[in-house]
Amino acid sequence: MEKIMSDKDITCPKCSHQQNSEAECESCGIIFAKHQLFLEKKKATAEAQEIPLPERKREVSGPSFTILILLLVLCTAATTYYFVKPRATAPPPTITASESRTVKPASTGKITRQELAPLTNLTTTDAIARALRATVQIRTAWSTGSGFFLTDSFIITNRHVVKAVKQDFSEQRRNINNTRKLVELEKQKIRNLHARLKKMAKGPGREQLKIIIAEHERQLALVLPKLSQKENELKNLEKAVTERGDIVVYMADGSKHTGYLTQVSDHYDLALLSIFSVEHGKIPLAPAGSKLQQGDKVYTIGSPVGLQNTVTAGIFSGYRRADDSKKIYLQTDAAINPGNSGGPLIDENGHIRGINTMVLKNTEGIGFAIPIEKVYEDFGSVLY
Numbered sequence: 001m002e003k004i005m006s007d008k009d010i011t012c013p014k015c016s017h018q019q020n021s022e023a024e025c026e027s028c029g030i031i032f033a034k035h036q037l038f039l040e041k042k043k044a045t046a047e048a049q050e051i052p053l054p055e056r057k058r059e060v061s062g063p064s065f066t067i068l069i070l071l072l073v074l075c076t077a078a079t080t081y082y083f084v085k086p087r088a089t090a091p092p093p094t095i096t097a098s099e100s101r102t103v104k105p106a107s108t109g110k111i112t113r114q115e116l117a118p119l120t121n122l123t124t125t126d127a128i129a130r131a132l133r134a135t136v137q138i139r140t141a142w143s144t145g146s147g148f149f150l151t152d153s154f155i156i157t158n159r160h161v162v163k164a165v166k167q168d169f170s171e172q173r174r175n176i177n178n179t180r181k182l183v184e185l186e187k188q189k190i191r192n193l194h195a196r197l198k199k200m201a202k203g204p205g206r207e208q209l210k211i212i213i214a215e216h217e218r219q220l221a222l223v224l225p226k227l228s229q230k231e232n233e234l235k236n237l238e239k240a241v242t243e244r245g246d247i248v249v250y251m252a253d254g255s256k257h258t259g260y261l262t263q264v265s266d267h268y269d270l271a272l273l274s275i276f277s278v279e280h281g282k283i284p285l286a287p288a289g290s291k292l293q294q295g296d297k298v299y300t301i302g303s304p305v306g307l308q309n310t311v312t313a314g315i316f317s318g319y320r321r322a323d324d325s326k327k328i329y330l331q332t333d334a335a336i337n338p339g340n341s342g343g344p345l346i347d348e349n350g351h352i353r354g355i356n357t358m359v360l361k362n363t364e365g366i367g368f369a370i371p372i373e374k375v376y377e378d379f380g381s382v383l384y
Contacts (some may be wrong), residue, residue, distance in 0.1 A: 044080065127350025128299060128311060134280030135343060137250040137303040138162065138259065142237045146302035146343030149282045151383060155249065155273040156375055158357055159264050162271050163249050164237065172234050190216050196293030237298055249275055252309060265378040268327065268370050269357050272379050284345055285372065286351035292316045300334045300356050302343030320368065330354040330369040336367035345369040
């Protein structure tokens, strides 16, 4: 309590009233002793709440803080190991060739996507390696291409890789016949030049004609072996189509197996092969609902010009609709060359996105793949 010493007058700390009594204010009625206790208690509370800053720092420093960090690291490591360690549980259910033929589509007519747990912890290198193990080279009497395992027993590829089109042979036969006619005309022209040469007197004109005849004969000698080769190839192709030649599948490890044509698509350049072989990889689907975005990194895998297990990289350029139909294709600038047909187009996580099928003529860096969803639209009753 504050006092002002003047003829023993007391000043009230609340209303400043001056009086002689020291017990209670005659104006506002506060009790001086209780008011003093209140002020002392308020001061003590304020002092208790003021903790110096160095003391607060010491609360999170020292051995206790180190132990807390170690516990946090251990918990993080345990959690990471739990999610990335190999599982001993059975893999997602797949359908064997014998089982798949008895499965019927859902009554709604809609095909459910294959449920495969995405392995998001894989690096891009590991994801590509996994896809390489699932990619195969396919050879027939008329074509060479690629394919990949989508389930334990079924390989996806292009229809034109495993099923010859007779119209293509008609075009080849027409080209060969025209070339044969041109060869016969060239032979007749050379005979006429030789006859003319015999009648010419010695001189520059005769020597020039000799050079012309020699050049014609040289050119003809180059064409004849190629023409014979094309004729033999066409005969073998026509024979293979008639006799339904074997479909040979080369695995990533180099082993060779026979593939069996199970089904072809009426809508897209797609075919389904069945095969019974040793262990191999499978390419998983992307998580349901995820779509490629323009600029996303993609990779093609195949056997261009016979170079098995070739990987090329590019970006996803966009979704494209064919001018003459409602078909949708995935456009990419990743190289798609002869032999890549039927191979997989995968994203950075190794998920299958499409089936490489064609390129735009007279251009570079414009290739197209069939979306993987179309495989399940056409072959869903077999794959599930």
